[in-house]
Amino acid sequence: MEERALAAATSKGKGNGAVPAQLPEVEERIYVASQWRLMWWRFRKHKLAIASVIVLVVMYTAALFCEFVAPANPYAPNQDFVQAPPQRLRFWDEQGFSLRPFVYGYKITRDPETYRMLFVPDPDKKYYLHFFVRGAPYKLWGFIRSDRHLFGLVEADQPLFLFGADGMGRDMFSRIVYGARISLSIGLVGVMVSMVLGTLIGGVSGYYGGAVDLVVQRLIEMLISIPSIPLWMGLSAALPPDWPPVQVYFGITVILSLIGWSGLARVVRGKFMALREEDFVMAARLAGASEMRIIVRHLVPSFLSHLIASLTLSIPGMILGETSLSFLGIGLRPPVISWGVLLQGAQNFRTVAHAPWLLLPGLFVVLAVLAFNFVGDGLRDAADPYAR
Amino acid sequence: MLQYIARRLLYMVPTLLIISVIAFAIIELPPGDYLTAYMANLAQTGTQASEDAIAALKRQYGLDKPVYLRYVHWVWRLLHGDMGMSFEWNRPVAELIWERLILTFVVSLFTTLFIWAVAFPIGIYSAVRQYSVGDYIFTGLSFIGLGIPNFLLALVLLWFAFSRWGVALTGLFSPQYMDAPWSMAKVLDMMKRIWIPVVILGTSGTAGLIRTMRANLLDELRKPYVITARAKGLPEMRLLFKYPVRIAINPFISTVGWTLPGLVSGATIVSVVLSLPLNGPLLLNALLNQDMYLAGSFIMLLSSLTVIGTLVSDILLAWVDPRIRYT
Numbered sequence: 123m124e125e126r127a128l129a130a131a132t133s134k135g136k137g138n139g140a141v142p143a144q145l146p147e148v149e150e151r152i153y154v155a156s157q158w159r160l161m162w163w164r165f166r167k168h169k170l171a172i173a174s175v176i177v178l179v180v181m182y183t184a185a186l187f188c189e190f191v192a193p194a195n196p197y198a199p200n201q202d203f204v205q206a207p208p209q210r211l212r213f214w215d216e217q218g219f220s221l222r223p224f225v226y227g228y229k230i231t232r233d234p235e236t237y238r239m240l241f242v243p244d245p246d247k248k249y250y251l252h253f254f255v256r257g258a259p260y261k262l263w264g265f266i267r268s269d270r271h272l273f274g275l276v277e278a279d280q281p282l283f284l285f286g287a288d289g290m291g292r293d294m295f296s297r298i299v300y301g302a303r304i305s306l307s308i309g310l311v312g313v314m315v316s317m318v319l320g321t322l323i324g325g326v327s328g329y330y331g332g333a334v335d336l337v338v339q340r341l342i343e344m345l346i347s348i349p350s351i352p353l354w355m356g357l358s359a360a361l362p363p364d365w366p367p368v369q370v371y372f373g374i375t376v377i378l379s380l381i382g383w384s385g386l387a388r389v390v391r392g393k394f395m396a397l398r399e400e401d402f403v404m405a406a407r408l409a410g411a412s413e414m415r416i417i418v419r420h421l422v423p424s425f426l427s428h429l430i431a432s433l434t435l436s437i438p439g440m441i442l443g444e445t446s447l448s449f450l451g452i453g454l455r456p457p458v459i460s461w462g463v464l465l466q467g468a469q470n471f472r473t474v475a476h477a478p479w480l481l482l483p484g485l486f487v488v489l490a491v492l493a494f495n496f497v498g499d500g501l502r503d504a505a506d507p508y509a510r
Numbered sequence: 511m512l513q514y515i516a517r518r519l520l521y522m523v524p525t526l527l528i529i530s531v532i533a534f535a536i537i538e539l540p541p542g543d544y545l546t547a548y549m550a551n552l553a554q555t556g557t558q559a560s561e562d563a564i565a566a567l568k569r570q571y572g573l574d575k576p577v578y579l580r581y582v583h584w585v586w587r588l589l590h591g592d593m594g595m596s597f598e599w600n601r602p603v604a605e606l607i608w609e610r611l612i613l614t615f616v617v618s619l620f621t622t623l624f625i626w627a628v629a630f631p632i633g634i635y636s637a638v639r640q641y642s643v644g645d646y647i648f649t650g651l652s653f654i655g656l657g658i659p660n661f662l663l664a665l666v667l668l669w670f671a672f673s674r675w676g677v678a679l680t681g682l683f684s685p686q687y688m689d690a691p692w693s694m695a696k697v698l699d700m701m702k703r704i705w706i707p708v709v710i711l712g713t714s715g716t717a718g719l720i721r722t723m724r725a726n727l728l729d730e731l732r733k734p735y736v737i738t739a740r741a742k743g744l745p746e747m748r749l750l751f752k753y754p755v756r757i758a759i760n761p762f763i764s765t766v767g768w769t770l771p772g773l774v775s776g777a778t779i780v781s782v783v784l785s786l787p788l789n790g791p792l793l794l795n796a797l798l799n800q801d802m803y804l805a806g807s808f809i810m811l812l813s814s815l816t817v818i819g820t821l822v823s824d825i826l827l828a829w830v831d832p833r834i835r836y837t
Contacts, residue, residue: 343820344525348813351775352793353532356809359797360539442659446779449661450794469783471668471678478669484662492657 161427164504171500174493181490185302187262192296193274193282195258196459200281200291202230205477206241208286208294215245224250227280238476249275249282286479288467297459298483304460305441306490308375312440313433315379320386321429325417327387328394335391342384350381354443359452367458374453378443382436389432393425427505435498438491445487461487514828518821529813530588534581537806584803588810596804598796603807606792611811613682614781614788617707618773624712625719633723634755637731648720655717661779664710668783679706680785707784711776723758730754763827774812 155163165171184191209225227247231240251273259269275282285294327338357377361370397403398421406416447453448462449469456463464483468474474481575583596603636645671679682703683696730736731754739749774789781790789808796805 340521340524344528348529348532349774349778349816351778352809352812355778355793355797356536356805357539360536438657445659446661450779450782452794452797465662468665471665471672474665474669475673478673481665481669484665487659487662488657491659492653495653495657
């Protein structure tokens with residue numbers, strides 16, 4: 123602090139003398155910064171991308187601890203609350219302000235004509251939300267037993283429907299949180315598989331060139347020219363219906379990556395083509411480095427940042443693919459919970475007209491897809507050394 | 511140019527061959543076949559088919575022969591325009607597919623036109639007036655358009671129209687024209703309803719193309735020849751459309767081939783949601799019921815048509831931009 127004040131004082135005294143005194147410091151900082159640090163500095167400027175990172179971190183954390191975050195058991199049906207509308211979180215009522223949010227209970231009546239259940243908020247029944255309440259027992263990641271939930275009602279017999287209830291009276295909020303685990307992870311796993319395939323095939327194609335390159339390029343063009351959804355539909359309908367859910371999950375992931383790798387292979391190939399003529403590759407070769415070492419130690423690190431950006435941009439396609447297939451009923455099937463499976467409940471618009479909250483999983487799909495797009499865009503701009 | 515077209519035509523042969531293998535694999539992959547599904551259905555309703563009847567059915571559908579022979583038979587018949595019989599409908603596949611396929615391509619064609627008509631002016635506007643309020647609005651809209659899956663948009667629109675105005679926006683025809691033979695009135699009726707799937711299918715494509723058009727035009731506008739032309743006193747409008755726009759338009763043409771598979775893909779799900787008489791619902795049903803020949807031939811046909819579409823767009827591109835022919 124003192125030094126800066128001193129510099130400011132001297133700059134006042136000497137006029138513009140401070141500019142050459144300060145500039146080298148900044149320049150030096152840029153000069154010694156690693157490539158990753160430079161990327162981070164440039165990425166930091168994208169406000170939208172930073173916000174998206176936060177959104178994604180929240181979503182993935184909730185998905186990771188979904189048993190703990192969800193206030194209810196997402197599989198437990200409740201006949202008394204079929205298609206109950208969302209409860210509003212309230213801070214105000216006639217008695218004034220309450221810092222602890224509360225919800226009103228339901229007053230249940232029946233429509234005299236259609237016998238449809240009607241739910242009206244009942245101001246006489248007030249339930250306060252508490253953190254770390256005891257609720258439905260669960261096993262976190264299948265082995266940690268607990269019944270603590272992040273938040274919920276102390277009155278265990280009262281339901282909490284922040285996002286309403288579905289056609290079987292199950293809590294939509296809990297179901298969406300559980301669905302996030304499947305829907306968000308399928309994108310990551312699928313991208314991992316695509317990355318391995320894409321870098322391997324694209325790398326071979328770009329590094330060796332010639333006939334190999336020609337064959338691979340034709341193959342990629344061919345894959346791109348097949349309409350993906352009919353192909354995915356055909357392949358996933360071919361998954362045996364008696365497979366256990368885990369196997370179906372991986373089957374779907376592999377099917378999604380079957381097409382996903384092609385775009386990635388193109389990026390990798392282009393980079394290999396450009397980089398293999400560089401002097402540092404020649405130097406490594408003259409120094410006696412093996413082909414494998416050149417690829418892994420010299421070529422891959424120089425386009426890793428690009429690879430990560432393209433990977434991020436290909437995750438939304440995977441998430442949408444899973445959602446679409448499950449929505450059509452040929453991807454993941456109930457009782458597995460994914461966003462696509464949840465949206466199946468909203469397939470009929472007449473049902474949706476009575477219970478619009480059934481569309482909420484779609485909102486989260488859009489949110490996740492947009493966030494990945496923004497992060498990917500930010501990363502791509504940050505990774506480009508020729509950006510203005 | 512002729513040489514280029516000939517080369518591209520030659521490339522198509524292995525592509526189509528491999529697509530046929532994939533399509534046939536889809537036919538063969540499900541465990542069991544239509545007959546086992548059919549038997550299970552029969553058993554559920556309480557009737558048992560006799561051994562002889564099963565054997566006769568197997569022979570009739572060629573299910574008793576080895577896989578490679580069935581593939582060769584299938585391709586051979588396909589080349590002669592015979593796509594086999596649909597088990598479920600008990601009608602020739604070609605007959606079932608044809609009308610839906612034409613409608614699918616009509617919808618795709620209109621969607622492409624819609625995408626162009628919207629993305630072209632907006633892309634130019636966004637580039638010329640970079641960082642203006644309009645640019646920000648369109649950029650924001652196009653990001654959202656890219657993020658919303660088509661079928662979700664269709665659902666939301668259906669729900670909105672139904673709960674607000676009580677109309678069901680499903681189908682491509684009014685009830686009175688549903689089964690009517692083609693006539694001028696039916697076409698007009700279709701035109702009244704076709705804009706719904708067209709707009710829904712077009713959103714993501716439009717959004718993507720706006721982004722591309724804007725980026726490309728911005729690159730061109732920064733080039734020295736634009737400054738030269740401006741310095742010579744060329745009117746701004748004439749300058750814009752004479753040079754930079756003509757170069758920036760390339761992606762419009764080159765993406766025809768890419769948008770077509772995308773549109774056909776998108777149309778598959780959207781048509782299930784909107785219950786349109788397009789290929790989607792038929793394909794989905796065929797896959798769910800293991801109606802193998804119908805599903806396989808359908809995927810084969812859709813893929814081949816998109817391959818041809820890609821070829822057409824490549825030829826168009828080579829015609830517009832001579833540099834491409836010689837690489």
